[in-house]
Amino acid sequence: MKALTFSLLAEPEERLDLSGLAPASLAGLTALQIARLRVGTGRDPVLAGDVFKITGKDADSVIIEGSSSRLDRVGSGLGGGSIRVTGNVGHQAGRSMSGGSLHIEGNAGDHAGSGMIGGRIEIRGNAADNAGAPLAGEIIGMQGGILIIRGKAGNYAGDRLRRGTIAILKGCGDYAGYRMIAGTIVVTGGVGAMPGYLMKRGSLLFDRHPEHLVPTFMPCGQPDIAFSGLFDRFLIDENIMTRPLLGQRPGRYGGDNAVSGKGEVLFRRGR
Amino acid sequence: MSVAWIGSQPVSLMDAIRNAAKLLASSRCPVFTLDTDVHGTRSAIALAERLRGAYDHRMGEVLAREIALYSNSGGMFTTPGEARRRSGLIVLVGEIPAAHHDLLQAWAASQPDLGDRGKRTWFHIHGEAGVTKLARQLKAVALGAEDLSLSGALAVLRAELQGRQAGVSLANTAQLRKALARSRFPVFVFSGDSGDAPSLAMLQGLVADLNKTGRASSVFLPADDDAWGAALTSLWMTGFPPRTGFSNSLPSYDPVRWDVQRMIRDKEADLHVWVSARGCETPPKGGKVTVICLSCTEAPAAGAAVTIAVGKAGVDHDGVAYSSRVGTFHAIAATAPSLLPSVCSIVQQLAGALPGRKALPC
Numbered sequence: 001m002k003a004l005t006f007s008l009l010a011e012p013e014e015r016l017d018l019s020g021l022a023p024a025s026l027a028g029l030t031a032l033q034i035a036r037l038r039v040g041t042g043r044d045p046v047l048a049g050d051v052f053k054i055t056g057k058d059a060d061s062v063i064i065e066g067s068s069s070r071l072d073r074v075g076s077g078l079g080g081g082s083i084r085v086t087g088n089v090g091h092q093a094g095r096s097m098s099g100g101s102l103h104i105e106g107n108a109g110d111h112a113g114s115g116m117i118g119g120r121i122e123i124r125g126n127a128a129d130n131a132g133a134p135l136a137g138e139i140i141g142m143q144g145g146i147l148i149i150r151g152k153a154g155n156y157a158g159d160r161l162r163r164g165t166i167a168i169l170k171g172c173g174d175y176a177g178y179r180m181i182a183g184t185i186v187v188t189g190g191v192g193a194m195p196g197y198l199m200k201r202g203s204l205l206f207d208r209h210p211e212h213l214v215p216t217f218m219p220c221g222q223p224d225i226a227f228s229g230l231f232d233r234f235l236i237d238e239n240i241m242t243r244p245l246l247g248q249r250p251g252r253y254g255g256d257n258a259v260s261g262k263g264e265v266l267f268r269r270g271r
Numbered sequence: 272m273s274v275a276w277i278g279s280q281p282v283s284l285m286d287a288i289r290n291a292a293k294l295l296a297s298s299r300c301p302v303f304t305l306d307t308d309v310h311g312t313r314s315a316i317a318l319a320e321r322l323r324g325a326y327d328h329r330m331g332e333v334l335a336r337e338i339a340l341y342s343n344s345g346g347m348f349t350t351p352g353e354a355r356r357r358s359g360l361i362v363l364v365g366e367i368p369a370a371h372h373d374l375l376q377a378w379a380a381s382q383p384d385l386g387d388r389g390k391r392t393w394f395h396i397h398g399e400a401g402v403t404k405l406a407r408q409l410k411a412v413a414l415g416a417e418d419l420s421l422s423g424a425l426a427v428l429r430a431e432l433q434g435r436q437a438g439v440s441l442a443n444t445a446q447l448r449k450a451l452a453r454s455r456f457p458v459f460v461f462s463g464d465s466g467d468a469p470s471l472a473m474l475q476g477l478v479a480d481l482n483k484t485g486r487a488s489s490v491f492l493p494a495d496d497d498a499w500g501a502a503l504t505s506l507w508m509t510g511f512p513p514r515t516g517f518s519n520s521l522p523s524y525d526p527v528r529w530d531v532q533r534m535i536r537d538k539e540a541d542l543h544v545w546v547s548a549r550g551c552e553t554p555p556k557g558g559k560v561t562v563i564c565l566s567c568t569e570a571p572a573a574g575a576a577v578t579i580a581v582g583k584a585g586v587d588h589d590g591v592a593y594s595s596r597v598g599t600f601h602a603i604a605a606t607a608p609s610l611l612p613s614v615c616s617i618v619q620q621l622a623g624a625l626p627g628r629k630a631l632p633c
Contacts, residue, residue, distance in 0.1 A: 042300050043300065043323045136524060194420075216426045216430045258425075258427075
């Protein structure tokens with residue numbers, strides 16, 4: 001059965017909320033019912049059939065063809081199945097996702113993977129600020145799953161991360177791992193200012209010595225630990241990286257001493 | 272003197288209202304930028320709700336940072352009056368807006384009469400910008416280090432006060448530690464302009480740490496009193512601060528999505544209602560949206576489809592505004608009463624001219 005495909009007809013005039021185009025919500029709906037789903041967020045909200053050409057029937061595998069930074073909340077609440085987007089998406093992609101996979105071939109807006117508790121998000125382009133971070137007023141960020149950003153990430157990546165892994169492969173902005181509670185953030189490429197600010201626990205893994213570390217992180221030598229080898233293998237097995245990130249005996253900083261100081265920054269030495 | 276214009280042509284107020292109402296009724300996504308007194312803010316929010324639009328404050332960026340401290344981190348706050356009467360140790364954090372300098376200088380000229388006794392001691396935590404002019408005037412002891420940002424300085428100070436290691440040390444931390452031990456109610460004074468959101472969160476963590484062994488608090492002096500007043504008014508009306516939208520008729524707060532300047536830049540909004548009855552500013556040029564301008568102006572705003580001159584609260588008519596000095600709203604009497612209409616009355620007329628002709632609740 002062919003994947004259920006939503007082909008964007010034109011750049012939408014208003015921001016669209018595509019949280020309803022997830023496999024669980026679409027299962028059992030007729031083509032007419034799907035076309036009548038409300039996706040617009042303006043005064044006279046548009047319906048799915050107004051902005052997309054809808055083809056295919058397999059609701060377990062959804063394809064969104066097209067690219068617009070106004071496609072918000074793609075894969076929000078996704079619990080199973082897969083969604084693939086052929087271009088850019090807007091804010092809150094994969095928000096509160098608990099399972100399944102979301103593959104975005106372009107860039108993502110703010111709060112990609114926000115509040116995620118399971119599943120896998122892969123963004124081939126860049127992600128804006130607050131990847132994996134909580135929304136205003138929430139106290140817990142990402143709680144599980146894997147968020148892979150193959151381009152750059154903006155500021156505050158992994159804010160209040162509690163569990164799970166965020167991998168950013170072309171560098172990130174300031175305050176990566178801000179207020180991290182636990183979990184792991186991997187960054188290859190340049191890292192902005194103050195990574196790990198207010199970090200309580202968890203691991204920040206870099207492919208080079210961080211240039212602008214918080215002054216309350218203290219050097220802890222080059223521990224000979226099994227974790228780096230294990231995690232390198234995990235990154236390769238998950239097709240996140242093709243070669244080891246940390247290598248043998250990575251450098252280590254502990255912090256943030258302004259709070260509990262139980263977090264760590266591990267980095268590949270010699271770069 | 273004309274008070275209403277369509278384009279650059281002077282018209283009667285009723286014609287301008289009718290024209291503006293037509294634009295509002297036909298708009299797909301109206302957005303409001305507010306900078307007015309409490310009554311004006313309330314009526315504009317009520318109109319935004321009716322039109323399923325969104326609203327922001329003219330100082331939305333700094334206001335969002337101040338709000339983020341409350342919504343994302345929380346903190347321990349006291350009023351300026353309590354700080355003045357109880358605290359013998361004041362720690363200034365970063366740059367304090369000039370509007371609050373008189374208040375702090377008045378504190379410096381007085382002594383606490385409850386809690387702490389004797390002359391007040393001042394400290395100043397600074398970042399790369401160095402010691403501020405106000406801190407020098409108050410003879411505050413500097414806490415900082417060369418090339419260290421304010422967020423870095425606050426992190427180091429917090430670690431040092433807990434006896435933990437840091438990669439650099441701040442000047443005069445030992446002196447602060449002694450002063451903290453002596454004071455019964457140390458107070459940290461900061462503003463939304465003092466630092467970025469993480470710095471403010473770190474500061475509140477530091478205050479919370481001090482409260483494990485004694486008492487300490489902070490005084491928040493808004494970057495702009497009226498903007499903070501608009502935030503409180505908005506909270507009162509909708510449960511959310513500015514950068515709230517009503518796309519599905521219920522209010523939703525999203526500081527990214529409802530950032531009105533971003534919405535105009537990204538061409539999501541098609542109508543911009545610019546309300547500036549305080550600074551009398553005209554809407555920023557360059558946008559391609561239709562503009563309705565309510566401003567204390569004597570000439571039509573360049574590029575606006577409709578301009579209506581309004582009076583200033585506290586000058587042309589009485590009003591209510593927020594004062595950080597007293598920590599609440601206060602009445603302001605007109606100093607030069609005039610016949611210029613208030614923002615509230617114009618917005619009510621706009622609502623009355625919309626299809627359905629329903630009056631606003633406020």
